Amino acid sequence: MSIASSLRIASVRQAGPLPGLPLALGMTLVWLGLIVLLPLSALLLKSATLGSGWIKVLHDPRVFAALKLSFGTAFAAALFDTIVGALIAWVLVRYRFAGRAFFDALVDLPFALPTAVAGIALTALYAGNGWIGSWLAPRGIKIAYTPTGIAIALAFVGLPFCVRTMQPVLQSLGAEFEEAAASLGATRMTTLRRVLLPPLLPSMITGFALAFARGVGEYGSVIFIAGNIPRVSQIAPLLIVIKLDEYDYAGAAAVATLMLALSFVILLLLNVLQKKVALGRHD
Amino acid sequence: MKRFVKLLLILLALSLTSSFAASTAFAKDVSLLNVSYDPTRELYKDINAAFAQDWKKRTGDNLDIKMSHGGSGKQARAVIDGLEADVVTLALAADIDAVASKGKLLPADWQKRLPNNSAPYTSTIVLLVRKGNPKNIHDWSDLVRPGIAVITPNPKTSGGARWNYLAAWAFASKTCNAKGACVLDFMKKLYANVPVLDTGARGSTTTFVERGIGDVMISWENEAFLALAESKDNGFEIVVPSISIRAEPPVAVVDEVARRHGTQAVAEAYLKFLYTAQGQTIAAKDGYRPALPQLVDPALLKKFPKLPLVTIDGAFSGWKKAQAQHFDDGGFFDQIYGGGAH
Numbered sequence: 001m002s003i004a005s006s007l008r009i010a011s012v013r014q015a016g017p018l019p020g021l022p023l024a025l026g027m028t029l030v031w032l033g034l035i036v037l038l039p040l041s042a043l044l045l046k047s048a049t050l051g052s053g054w055i056k057v058l059h060d061p062r063v064f065a066a067l068k069l070s071f072g073t074a075f076a077a078a079l080f081d082t083i084v085g086a087l088i089a090w091v092l093v094r095y096r097f098a099g100r101a102f103f104d105a106l107v108d109l110p111f112a113l114p115t116a117v118a119g120i121a122l123t124a125l126y127a128g129n130g131w132i133g134s135w136l137a138p139r140g141i142k143i144a145y146t147p148t149g150i151a152i153a154l155a156f157v158g159l160p161f162c163v164r165t166m167q168p169v170l171q172s173l174g175a176e177f178e179e180a181a182a183s184l185g186a187t188r189m190t191t192l193r194r195v196l197l198p199p200l201l202p203s204m205i206t207g208f209a210l211a212f213a214r215g216v217g218e219y220g221s222v223i224f225i226a227g228n229i230p231r232v233s234q235i236a237p238l239l240i241v242i243k244l245d246e247y248d249y250a251g252a253a254a255v256a257t258l259m260l261a262l263s264f265v266i267l268l269l270l271n272v273l274q275k276k277v278a279l280g281r282h283d
Numbered sequence: 284m285k286r287f288v289k290l291l292l293i294l295l296a297l298s299l300t301s302s303f304a305a306s307t308a309f310a311k312d313v314s315l316l317n318v319s320y321d322p323t324r325e326l327y328k329d330i331n332a333a334f335a336q337d338w339k340k341r342t343g344d345n346l347d348i349k350m351s352h353g354g355s356g357k358q359a360r361a362v363i364d365g366l367e368a369d370v371v372t373l374a375l376a377a378d379i380d381a382v383a384s385k386g387k388l389l390p391a392d393w394q395k396r397l398p399n400n401s402a403p404y405t406s407t408i409v410l411l412v413r414k415g416n417p418k419n420i421h422d423w424s425d426l427v428r429p430g431i432a433v434i435t436p437n438p439k440t441s442g443g444a445r446w447n448y449l450a451a452w453a454f455a456s457k458t459c460n461a462k463g464a465c466v467l468d469f470m471k472k473l474y475a476n477v478p479v480l481d482t483g484a485r486g487s488t489t490t491f492v493e494r495g496i497g498d499v500m501i502s503w504e505n506e507a508f509l510a511l512a513e514s515k516d517n518g519f520e521i522v523v524p525s526i527s528i529r530a531e532p533p534v535a536v537v538d539e540v541a542r543r544h545g546t547q548a549v550a551e552a553y554l555k556f557l558y559t560a561q562g563q564t565i566a567a568k569d570g571y572r573p574a575l576p577q578l579v580d581p582a583l584l585k586k587f588p589k590l591p592l593v594t595i596d597g598a599f600s601g602w603k604k605a606q607a608q609h610f611d612d613g614g615f616f617d618q619i620y621g622g623g624a625h
Contacts, residue, residue, distance in 0.1 A: 062620070129495035145479050145496070228437060228480040230620040238482070242439045245356040246612060247363075247385060 040260070047253035057254040062230055063239065066255075070236040071262065073147055074215030077154035078162075081211045082204055084155075085162025090196075092163070093170040107163045110156055115220030122153050123225045145227030150235065153221045158211030165207035169200055202278040209270040216263050313338075313549055314347040318368035320355035320442055320532065321485040322506045326404075326569040327372070333565060334556045338549065346549065354483040355442030362386060362537065369541045369550045372534040374442025376400070376595075377602035379535050388539040402531035403557035404571035407592055408450040409527065411491070411500040411507045414518030418498040422525050423454035426499060427472035434490055434497035436481045438610055442532075443484035445610060447501040450528040452609075453593045457526055467615065474619050492519075503530070505570030508586070529592040 050057070057063055092104050110118065126133045126143040133144055143149045173196075181191040219237040227233040236259055243252035319327060331348040338346045351358065351366065355374035362368045363386035373379055376394055383389050394401045412420050418431055426433050436444035451473055452466060459465035479496055481487045484506055491500040492510055499522075502510070507521050534557065536550045556562045563573040567583040576584055599605035609615045 062617070123494065127494040127496060144494075223482065224486075227478060228482065229477070230480075230617075234480075241357075241482075242437070243612075244360060245354070245440050246610075247360070247381060248612060251612070 043253050043256055043260070046250060047257040050250040050254050053250060054254055057251060057258070062234070063236075063255055063258070065231040066234050066236040066239040067258065067262070069147060069150070069233070070216055070259070071266075073151040073235075074154055074212050074218075076151045077158055077215050078208045078212035080151075080155050081158045081162040082208045085159055085207055085211075086166055086200065086204060088159075089163045089166040089170055093167060094175060108160050110158075111160050115157060115218065116224070118156055119153060119221035119224035122149070122156060122221065126152065126225065144225050145233065147233055149225040149227070150222050150233065153225050154211075154215035154218055157218055157221055158214050161210035161214060162204075162207035165203045165210065166200060169203045173199055202274050205270055205274040205277060209267055209274070212270075213263060213267060216259065311344045312347065313344045313546065314349060315369045315546055315550060315553060316349045316351065316367060317370050317372055317553075318351045318358050318362055318366060319372040320358060320374040321352055321483045322443070322488075322503055322509070323372065323532075324350070324352055325509065326505075326566065326571060329565045329569060330557065330562060333561055334553055337556065337561075338552065344549075348553070354436075354440045356440055357483075362388065367540050367544070368537050369544060369546045370534065370536050370554060372532065374530075374532050375445060375602060376531070376533050377445075377606045378442060379533055380602065382535075382537065388537045389535055390538070393535045394533060396536075397534065397554060398558060399574040400531055401533040401535055403534060403554070403562065403574050404532070404566040405574060406504045406530045406532070406571055407527045407590070408446050408501060408524075408530060409504050409507050410522040410524055411502045411510060412498065412520050412522050414520060416520055416522065420499050420522055422522075423451055423473075424458070426451070426476065426501075427469060431476050431499065432478050432497040433473060433476045434479060434481075434487050434500040435477060436484055436487045438616055440482040441484055441487075443503050443506070443530075444487075445605075446503070446528055446530040448609065448616065449595070449599060449605065450524075450526075450593075451501070453528055453598050454524065454526050456598075467618065470615070471619050504572070504587070508570035523588045523590055526591045526593065528598070529594050531595070 047054075088107065092100065092107075123144050124130050126136075126149055128134065128137045128142075128144070130144070136143060143152060177195050178191055181195045182188075186194065217237060219235075219241075222235055223238060226235060226238070228238055236255060240252045240255050243249075243255065317327060317331075327348075327350055331350070335346040335348060338344060351361070351368070353361075355378045358366075359371070359373060359378035359381050362371060362382050371379055371382060379389075379393060380391075383391050383393055397403070399405075410420060410423075410426075412418065419425070420431070425431065435447045438444040438448045448470075452470060455466040455469035459469065479487075479490050481490055484503060487500060488502070488506055488510055490496050492514055500507075500510075504521075507519075510519055511521065534554050536547065536554060538547070541547045541550045557566070558575060560578040563575050563578045564580065564583065567573045567576075567579045570586075572587050573579050573584075595602055595605060599608075607614065
């Protein structure tokens with residue numbers, strides 16, 4: 001590849017393999033330490049003051065229900081975003097149509113919109129008297145104030161992650177691959193499965209992981225559409241806020257630590273999976 | 284380039300210090316931060332304007348009162364965590380107690396410093412239904428009927444919701460002959476009818492009024508008046524229940540902060556202004572029951588119906604006990620939702 005060869009040329013001129021390793025690594029560690037690890041260790045210290053109270057937190061059915069809800073809806077939303085995001089990215093990269101730049105910019109809007117605005121807008125749409133809700137209500141479908149509503153809000157805030165991670169990959173892939181597959185007699189399904197999917201998979205997993213992580217921690221947009229009924233539609237971040245309002249700082253830190261540990265394990269697994277998939281492709 | 288950046292930084296620093304110097308030169312600008320709960324936005328907008336005028340007349344100083352609104356518990360926590368409130372005007376005494384005990388920002392006996400338990404205005408809890416009362420709701424007992432959707436916020440996060448909950452509890456304990464289980468049963472049925480548990484009173488009003496969710500909203504009386512006034516075409520009706528609770532939202536100067544800001548005098552005058560004829564009249568106009576009704580034109584008091592009211596001290600032995608029994612982790616509210624009963 002051209003990048004690799006240009007790197008090799010650069011390395012001939014430099015003494016080390018890469019320039020400024022000690023400085024770059026030092027800065028990386030300092031920043032990671034200051035911005036990521038310091039607040040996290042403060043959190044762990046706080047939850048450690050709980051001591052035996054941890055058992056109570058772990059056994060609390062409300063905590064369990066809230067975690068299940070948060071992780072479940074975030075998973076569903078991320079899955080939806082990955083599939084729909086792939087489609088949107090493909091359309092935006094492959095086709096030239098009127099208003100493409102407009103739609104391309106539209107994808108980023110959920111990033112820019114304050115999450116509370118998104119939550120209120122979605123609730124207004126999906127509530128029993130909203131545009132979509134009033135159409136669904138007579139059919140016996142309820143979205144706002146149910147876990148489905150939570151998943152929709154999370155899908156909204158997570159979509160840009162998926163589209164934006166896949167778009168550059170599709171761009172670099174070029175339409176020629178798909179055309180070649182077609183000219184060699186591959187069906188559309190085969191092209192999708194054997195030509196498009198393998199190179200796209202690593203970025204799909206990255207997009208999924210980002211959307212999932214965002215969804216697990218999301219508060220602002222969800223709170224308006226969730227209904228917030230304990231053990232039904234109460235997300236874990238709200239439970240943390242409730243514990244803070246009870247001045248139960250240690251309990252709140254414990255739930256947060258649980259969430260964090262779960263998220264970290266899941267993200268780590270996804271990272272490993274992504275590396276495996278990406279490596280497998282180069283072999 | 285580097286020199287340019289340096290120059291820019293120096294300019295920035297200069298402009299910052301000079302603007303700071305300018306603001307200290309006109310020392311007659313006084314500012315106060317009032318940290319309040321959700322539904323008092325309209326009340327304090329009017330009070331602040333009136334008091335600033337009054338203060339200007341008395342001292343010549345320009346007074347700028349900044350407001351912060353939100354769920355009462357959340358606001359108390361913000362003050363404890365360092366929000367520099369000169370005065371707090373919260374939904375219930377328990378929240379200011381927390382500022383005193385956990386934040387150590389004012390003495391524990393703060394509530395004795397002003398008349399009427401430091402509550403310049405009171406309110407009560409009423410039921411707001413849709414126009415024509417289509418579901419025929421007349422009292423608390425109608426709220427537990429199957430198929431009635433009740434809107435009330437989460438008492439864990441909202442002070443108003445705690446008054447709502449206690450008012451319903453007061454009704455249940457009056458009608459229940461046997462103790463304990465019957466009351467809890469009533470509360471379970473009531474909360475089983477709640478489709479959305481918002482985090483604050485304003486959120487509940489939005490759910491009920493804007494989203495059209497629910498048949499009845501349990502509400503502050505002043506919030507119910509506001510909903511009536513703001514949506515004449517949609518149409519709501521207030522249903523006065525057979526019994527309710529006397530809600531006393533108290534006010535207090537946060538001594539530590541006021542001392543640091545040098546605002547004790549103006550902060551105290553601000554709270555005392557609430558007890559004047561002018562302050563009481565504004566409160567009554569904005570839907571709060573004045574603590575000193577004799578100072579207010581009787582015509583303004585006509586909208587407040589007379590109904591039997593229990594008090595937090597009489598029926599629940601004070602906030603400390605009520606808070607621990609009902610709303611703390613594992614309390615009755617958690618038991619209503621089937622958790623926390625370890």
